[in-house]
Amino acid sequence: MRIVSKILEIKDQYRLIIEDMPVLICSFLPDGKITFVNRTYCEQFNKTYEELIGSSFLSVIPKAKQKIMMDIISVLTPDSPIQSHEHPVIAPDGDIRWQRWANCAVFDDHGKLIAYQSIGEDITEYKRKQKIILKKNRALKLYSECNKIIVHGKNESDILNKICRVIVEQGNYRFAWIGFAGQDKEKSVRAVARHGLEEGYLDNLNITWADTKFGQSPSGKAIRENKPVISKQIASDPNFRPWKEKAQKRGYLSNIALPLNFEDQAFGALSIYASKADVFSTEEIKLLEELTNDLAHGIMAIRSQKDVRRAEKTIRNERDKLQNVVNSIGEGMYLVNKDFVIEFQNNIIRDQFGGSVGQICYKSIFQRNKPCDFCLMQESINENCIKQLETDFLDQKHYDIFFSPFQESDKEIKSIIVMRDITEKNHLQAEAIRVGHLASLGELAAGVAHEINNPITGIISIAEILTDKFHELGGDKTIPERIVNEGERIGKIVKNLLSFARDKKEQYSPAHVNDILTVTLELVEKRISKDGIQ
Known part of the structure; x- marks a missing residue:
């Protein structure tokens, strides 16, 4: 009796310990009938010990999970009698809670389950926190993947479509x-990227960001109000009524729209x-907001890069145009800073003096060891006016040089120097002067010829009369004949002067040297006789 009493005492103590365990x-x-539960179990389901004893433990498990539960414990054997699992239970208030159980099957000596x-x-709170952690991890992974796309993306359209894909697949x-928010009269919202189960949802959606009936969607309001807008339950959201039917057909039960914001101005929205x-x-909303902020800045960065590339292309085109103009002006030109360093030269200077960019102008062009004495660059800069000089050097060519002050965008004053080769121009001017002198001489010759031609004609006529008289009287007619010949020669000279004045081409004809010498001696006969020359 004493042993039985001791056993019962120990059993009661053990029972008390189990009763108070948390x-x-x-x-x-x-068959599932409960034979014992502790106080914690009773409190969990808000029932008394008597109400639970004899009832099925499956009664607190949702019907859809009861067969699964029996299948789990039925596989226990004497060799593997212990098993643990998690399953949902129905709380007294009707909510679903989660529990984790360790089950131990008890067998008799013959291996029969008894x-x-x-x-x-209760792991409901653990499950809730685990779910939150999983959602956070999913959101963080989504955020990370999207940021990779933004950082490494080059094309705006490609980035936007990839972002939508990652949001759907990872999230x-x-x-x-x-x-994107249109700037048209209707303030329409234009879809630029999409991914997921759409099935024509965006076709004829008629979303606007104006404060109208069709501007009350989360996307329209997010753009207009520049803040996230959530439709927790699309089916009961009155603002979603114009699009509710299309959304429900595609299984959309909730929606969030987040503005794409840059410098406090929404230019579009991401709708999920x-x-x-x-x-x-x-x-999750906080992470999605950070994502859309990064996306908005990424889009603007790409657009800025496009603007920079477009500006660079424009600058290159304008520079090429300017280069072509500078190379086509037909005159040498180079740009010099205050230290006489050449920063730019056109093709004419390069062809005449070689490539000189980065070199000192008075060394590379003028072959001097110090600034040229005739240089007016500093004077031009100091007086802020164009200076000009004419000089010649090295190859004895003549140059007209212009010094024009030029202010860079950084306020540094430089000089544009234009060198015009006027060697040929000077030659042409000298030739023009000589031609002018010849023209004046021609005019003088024409006047003289005219004045001489009339009296010489009279002399010839008189000499011819004398020749006839001498012939009649039988005298020597040599002298009057010579007068006629010389008069005719003077006439020819006058005629040649007139031809010179009229700028006629010279004409050549055969002549006998003896005739020329005879005529010459006759002209100088009297003079050489006086000088005693035989």
Whole structure:
């Protein structure tokens, strides 16, 4: 008796210990009937010990999970009698809670199953936190992947479509699209990227960011109000009424739209649709906001790069045009800074003096060791006016040089120097002067010829009369004949002077040297006789 009493005492003590343990303890038969539960188990389901004893432990498990639960514990054997699992239970208030159980099958000496002894704990809060952590990790992964796309992307359209794809695939969302705010009269929202289950959802959606009936969608309001807008339950959201039917057909139950904002101005929106209602947590919304901010800055950075490339192309085109103009002016030109260093030269200077950019002008062009004495660059800069000089050097060519002050964008004053080769011009001017002198001489010759021609004609006529008289009187007619010949020669000279004045081409004809010498001696006969020359 004493031993039995001791055993009962120990059993009662053991029972008291189990009763006060903060874990769920339950014993039940193979058919599921409860044979023992502790106080914690009773409190968990808000029932008395008497109400639970004899009832099935499956009664607190959702019907859809009861068969699964029996299948789990039925596989226990004497060799593998212990197993743990997690399953949902129905709380007294009707909510679903989660429990983790360790089940131990009890067998007799013959291996027959006689009962189950189970210990469990409520893990609803753990599950909730785990779900939050999973969502955070998913959102962080989504954020990370999207940022990689933004950082490494080069094309705006490609980036936007990839962002939508990652949001749907990594974020487990139903559909995502990006729309830009139009600046037209209707303030329309134009879809520029999309991914997911769309099935023509965006066709004829008629979304606007104006404050009208069709401007109350999350996307329209997000752009207009420049803040995130959430439709927790599309089915009951009155603002979503114009698009509710299309959304429900595609399984969209909730929606969030986040503005693409740059410098406090929304230029578009990212719209995300989920297959569950009210799924966007505070933490998730915060990460999505950071994502859209990064995306907006990424878009603007790409546009800025495009603007820079466009500006650079324009500058290159304008520079090439200027280069062509500078090379086509037909005169040498170079740009010099205050230290006489050549910073630019056109092709004419390069062809005449070689490539001189980066070199000292008075050394590379003028072959001097110090600034040229005739240089007016500093004077031009100091007086802020164009200076000009004419000089010659080295190859004895003549140059007209212009010094023009030039201010760079950094306020540094430089000089544009234009060198005009006037060697040929000077030659032409000298030739023009000589031609002018010849023209004046021709005019003088014409006047003299005219004045001589008349009297010489009279002399010839008189000489011819004398020749006839001498012939009649039988005298010597040599002298009057010579007068006629010389008069005719003078006439020819006059005629030649007139021809010179009229700028006629010279004409050549055969002549006998003896005739020329005879005539010459006759002209100088009297003079050489006086000088005693025989």
